[in-house]
Amino acid sequence: MPKMPSERKEEQYLKEREEFFKALPKLNRRQFLKVAMASAAVALAKNQFPPHSFQLVEAVEAKQGGGTEVKFRFAYISDTHLYERKLNERFVRAALKAVQDVNALDPQPDFVLFGGDLAQLGQPEELKLGKEILSEVKAKIYMMVGEHDWYLDLGEKWIELFGQQYYSFDHKGVHFIVLNSVIVDDYWTEAKMTPMERMKFMAQLDNPKGRPFTVGKGYGDVGRKQFEWLKQDLAKVSKDTPVVVFSHSPLYKYYKPWNFWTDDAEEVQALLRPFKNVTVIHGHTHQPVFNKIGNINFYGMLSTAWPWPYAPTGLPKLTIKMNRADPFDQFDGTGDGTVEILANGKANKIYNLWSREPMKVTARYLESGGREEVPPLPVDPSF
Amino acid sequence: MKRKIALFSLIFLAGIFLSGKNDSSAIDGKGDKKSEKKVITACDGETQVVLNDVSKDEVMSREKAQEVAGMLLATYQQQKKYQSTKFTRRDSLIWERELKAMIEEGYKWFHDPSLGTNGISCDMCHPDAADNHPETYPKFQIQLKRIALLRDMINWCIENPMEGKPLKEDDPRMKAMEAYIIWARANQDPRPHAKILNPGKR
Numbered sequence: 001m002p003k004m005p006s007e008r009k010e011e012q013y014l015k016e017r018e019e020f021f022k023a024l025p026k027l028n029r030r031q032f033l034k035v036a037m038a039s040a041a042v043a044l045a046k047n048q049f050p051p052h053s054f055q056l057v058e059a060v061e062a063k064q065g066g067g068t069e070v071k072f073r074f075a076y077i078s079d080t081h082l083y084e085r086k087l088n089e090r091f092v093r094a095a096l097k098a099v100q101d102v103n104a105l106d107p108q109p110d111f112v113l114f115g116g117d118l119a120q121l122g123q124p125e126e127l128k129l130g131k132e133i134l135s136e137v138k139a140k141i142y143m144m145v146g147e148h149d150w151y152l153d154l155g156e157k158w159i160e161l162f163g164q165q166y167y168s169f170d171h172k173g174v175h176f177i178v179l180n181s182v183i184v185d186d187y188w189t190e191a192k193m194t195p196m197e198r199m200k201f202m203a204q205l206d207n208p209k210g211r212p213f214t215v216g217k218g219y220g221d222v223g224r225k226q227f228e229w230l231k232q233d234l235a236k237v238s239k240d241t242p243v244v245v246f247s248h249s250p251l252y253k254y255y256k257p258w259n260f261w262t263d264d265a266e267e268v269q270a271l272l273r274p275f276k277n278v279t280v281i282h283g284h285t286h287q288p289v290f291n292k293i294g295n296i297n298f299y300g301m302l303s304t305a306w307p308w309p310y311a312p313t314g315l316p317k318l319t320i321k322m323n324r325a326d327p328f329d330q331f332d333g334t335g336d337g338t339v340e341i342l343a344n345g346k347a348n349k350i351y352n353l354w355s356r357e358p359m360k361v362t363a364r365y366l367e368s369g370g371r372e373e374v375p376p377l378p379v380d381p382s383f
Numbered sequence: 384m385k386r387k388i389a390l391f392s393l394i395f396l397a398g399i400f401l402s403g404k405n406d407s408s409a410i411d412g413k414g415d416k417k418s419e420k421k422v423i424t425a426c427d428g429e430t431q432v433v434l435n436d437v438s439k440d441e442v443m444s445r446e447k448a449q450e451v452a453g454m455l456l457a458t459y460q461q462q463k464k465y466q467s468t469k470f471t472r473r474d475s476l477i478w479e480r481e482l483k484a485m486i487e488e489g490y491k492w493f494h495d496p497s498l499g500t501n502g503i504s505c506d507m508c509h510p511d512a513a514d515n516h517p518e519t520y521p522k523f524q525i526q527l528k529r530i531a532l533l534r535d536m537i538n539w540c541i542e543n544p545m546e547g548k549p550l551k552e553d554d555p556r557m558k559a560m561e562a563y564i565i566w567a568r569a570n571q572d573p574r575p576h577a578k579i580l581n582p583g584k585r
Contacts, residue, residue, distance in 0.1 A: 088501040090546075120502065204494065206510035257571075258510050306544070309513035312572045324514070327540065328526040382514055383576060 067344025068364070072172050075102045075139070075338045078115025078283040079303030081148060082133075084125045090330065091120075092133070094304040098336040099136050101352065109338060110171060112139045115283030115301045116146025116182070116248035121199050124157050131161050142169075146248040146283060147182040147213070147259075151202040152195050154219075155180075166226050168233050174242045174341055177233065180226060181247035181262055181282075183218035184211035205258050205308075212256060212263035213249040227267075234271055242277040242345030250282045250300060252293055255311035260285050272296055277345035279363075287333070288351045288359055291316035292366040299339070299349040299361065307333030310382050318370050321381040322351075322359065331355050423451060430459040482562070482583050489563025492556045499545025505560075508544065512567035518580055533561055 080095040082088075102112055114134060119126035127149065134141055143162040150158065155165055165180040187209070188198040201207060216227030237243065245251065251268055254260035262268070272278045278296045286303035287310060298316075307325045315321070325333030331354040340348040346363035353359060357376075365373040419439035424431045432454050437443060443451065493512065496504040509515055517533050524531035527539070534557055538549040550557040562582070569580035 083502045088503070090501060090503075090544075204506065206506055306508045309509065312513065312574055312577075326526075327536075327544070330544070383516070383574070 075109040078301040081305040117148040122152030152199040183223040186219040279347040489559035499547035
């Protein structure tokens with residue numbers, strides 16, 4: 001059978017892509033620029049094709065001085081949404097892939113953050129499977145909770161397996177805070193829900209009756225206690241110390257119908273305002289999304305399980321959408337990543353998209369209002 | 384009886400138009416009296432034209448047949464216009480209710496992992512049916528190497544990410560999901576390209 005014209009084009013594109021990657025190793029800066037331009041051209045020519053942008057990202061920080069040299073790196077894995085292995089192998093494969101990635105990093109990251117939603121329905125078998133998979137990570141791992149881990153038993157099993165739901169630590173002069181940002185009002189007692197009903201209600205992202213996440217409010221006194229703790233924790237930190245906050249939900253308001261949202265975001269941001277350098281790294285949104293509000297830079301993490309569509313409204317202006325995900329490739333639009341902490345206390349974020357070139361978003365990009373160090377623009381953004 | 388005969392005639396007439404052939408045996412009144420006038424009824428079984436200048440058994444020329452078809456269509460359209468004002472508020476409430484029921488059925492399946500085998504449901508990757516782009520179908524799906532309809536991609540996602548069995552094209556679950564996807568795009572996405580969809584509009 002003769003080939004369709006589009007098939008021929010695709011083949012040619014794949015060939016060009018392969019040659020391009022073969023030419024990559026050991027480039028000096030001039031050669032880098034040359035190849036980068038070629039890659040942009042290929043990416044442009046590729047316009048007729050769906051997904052996969054592979055524009056080259058300069059991996060080595062060229063500009064030195066101004067404190068922009070990298071002081072240390074940590075990696076993250078997030079939103080693995082594991083079911084029991086016998087029900088779903090797919091998400092297990094993805095989680096293992098992330099562990100492999102992180103273990104292959106050379107040099108090794110100082111530590112690994114797990115960004116929440118380890119389990120899909122908070123079941124002990126899911127959480128235990130997650131623990132087993134993550135135990136393969138060579139570097140030290142810090143755990144954070146997501147709503148999928150929490151609402152079957154309100155955190156009982158998770159705390160038993162992983163310890164505190166919120167805590168802080170210091171590393172090489174940076175103060176790190178890990179929050180439980182998925183606390184909501186009690187919707188289950190009055191409705192007489194079973195634990196599994198409560199879990200499934202929470203697990204549905206587009207639940208029209210869903211309740212907004214908070215850090216310092218919600219059922220019982222979990223949130224209120226956490227907020228008090230956060231105030232006291234921050235009181236001990238000097239205002240010049242760089243602060244990095246990990247939260248599962250974005251600590252700002254992006255899109256309420258999908259709970260891409262923290263209802264008391266302004267109150268948390270107010271606690272962080274006096275500090276010179278603040279970076280928030282969050283999970284939950286399963287997509288490259290970044291924002292800047294006042295002194296705070298925000299970066300969303302990728303999921304290993306699936307990418308989420310960009311919400312129809314509310315996307316932060318500074319966010320550059322990734323290309324549409326290719327549904328024919330399980331690993332497109334998903335991945336893991338690293339964060340570079342710079343000598344000046346700022347943080348850059350590298351999205352390690354599995355089926356594409358990595359995407360680097362720098363603090364400089366955010367702080368220049370999106371004018372400098374602009375990441376590659378998508379050729380096929382979602383709509 | 385008369386009406387039935389006229390209806391037959393019309394079906395024959397339509398045959399001519401579709402085939403573009405002037406088949407002289409096609410228009411062939413079957414009445415017993417030769418002088419009777421020819422009556423032609425449209426496919427709705429109601430709209431009629433009575434031809435004073437053509438007798439029941441007479442075979443019309445292609446030109447004449449075309450003229451008659453034109454008259455029939457004009458009469459039909461006029462009647463329809465009149466009828467559309469005859470629908471009551473109650474009628475439209477019934478239609479709305481029916482549509483709502485189908486959309487709700489679709490919503491249910493869209494959120495149901497039982498279409499697959501690995502616990503996953505559509506809404507997990509497509510909250511509010513986002514990124515389904517129903518307004519872009521039919522289109523050439525490069526990876527399938529053929530033109531796909533919305534239902535083809537629904538089935539593709541059932542078979543692949545959800546590791547389930549594809550639905551038959553006329554499966555009520557498939558129809559209901561299509562209804563929900565179109566409705567959701569039109570009603571929950573404020574961006575202009577979603578507004579070209581108008582589910583439920585008469």
